[in-house]
Amino acid sequence: MLNDGLNVVISGDNSENQYVQVPIKKKDFGDFITNLLGQPENISGATAGTFEASHEWLVHLHHLIDQRIKQQSSSALVDFSAKLKYDMGPDRRITTIEGFLHFNEAKIVSTKSIAITWTYLVSFPNKPTPEKQEISLQLITEKTTTMSSELVGRTITTSTGMAKYSVSHTERTWGDDIASLLVREVDTIFEAETWFSKVAGFSVFVVALSMLAIGIFIPDYIEQLIRERERAEIFLSILPAGVALESLATNEKLNLIIKLLDPNNQLYIGQAWYKAVSFFVGIGLAAATLVIFSKENPSFILITKKDKELASKLKTTNNRHFIKQIISYALAVSAGVVGNYAYYYMNL
Incomplete structure (x- = not known):
């Protein structure tokens, strides 16, 4: 049982699939499906510069996000993915949080980027059904070109590193809080400009x-x-x-x-x-x-x-x-x- 309402059901010892059992009234089922398929509001941003992010820091970030969400409301982590891009060889994709927490790469490769996505079902007060919230973070050490959203036609190029984040949410206060936490923690891995x-x-x-x-x-x-x-x-x-x-x-x-x-x-x-x-x-x-x-100096993702x-x-x-x-x-x-x-x- 997760926080008074959301049950995670494991299908069996030999299966990697897991399911979320959500108690929903029949009359609210249509709203629930609409919330899952609808387009929530989005908060996004990027920071360029030199950074150093370790696997321990990424695990720490996950625990902070998970703790903050569960403290605020009834919720369940229903999907997780982490995609790692290396300098040589194929990319690697991790689809469970347990696999990411205990991940250890045996190949002799250098990590160029990592993209992590958390998907939560959150039950907000005064709302009859849980709603999907998605958090994503991408760390890039390669030379990257992005388009500025404020100045049309202007590009930003960095050869040191970049962190991109986004929070797709249906509750504005919740989204602002998670985005602030994410930005605050991401800033700690960048070299400060004196x-x-x-x-x-x-x-x-x-x-x-x-x-x-x-x-x-x-x-x-x-x-x-x-x-x-x-x-x-x-x-x-x-x-x-x-x-x-x-x-x-x-x-x-x-x-x-x-x-x-x-x-x-x-x-x-x-x-x-x-x-x-x-x-x-x-x-x-x-x-x-x-x-x-x-x-x-170049940026590093220490995986x-x-x-x-x-x-x-x-x-x-x-x-x-x-x-x-x-x-x-x-x-x-x-x-x-x-x-x-x-x-x-x-x-x-």
Whole structure:
């Protein structure tokens, strides 16, 4: 007997089927069938970011949901399914809560996503028949593209992870409560975004734009420096030794200006190949800035042994790889600076 009204009947020791016996008055039977087949209201949402969800956390979530529902009203869990998608091999589907609670994957595979659905029959106060309520949660670690419901035509793409949830309900207060519980628990598995990470993200964007701007404008700046140095040498070679510019006559000053502006006296000619190389190096450094400093950790669903090994390996090697990337990036920037200085002195 479940909570004063809903009976779960097990068909036999050798059968995997189970049934729910619901006492319903004859006059209410039509409403009961309509509620089962009808379209209830739905609450749904999604959270993107980096998360780590273990099998223990999923079991904990089930117990929280089940306890909350049974505390509020007479209810019975009439259907349960959990579908796991792996990186290799076929998907696995679990159709009983007992099988999920004691699940242990023997295959050497990595979990890419899991979709869990709970279906309850709930007897609400002042309603003659139980009504179907459905709760679903999907965790995804693969690159996912979803359509935003608020901005038509805009897509949201994440390469780290995403959690989607929905609560189909016939009682609005009940649905809001279960959705709040679900969102609160899902938020605990995501990495929190701190003020430092927000500032760092904006700084990475500024640095990337700076690298691109430097690649575009540095050839003109180098060319300006070379021409100024060249004009200074021409000026000193034309101006008589020990004579101040102020002491020259007007016609002598005009002759000096004409010589300075005469293209035949300017030896430097801007090289198109240098501007092209600088432009593509700037693009490369901007892209490297975004890739290295904007990289986020992948998400994990810790169901199999391989999942736990990959997560542990990432934590131990992540800092080492990041240091190598920083050194490589610093060497690339240094090489660009040295190349520009070398070009400048070669053309003096």
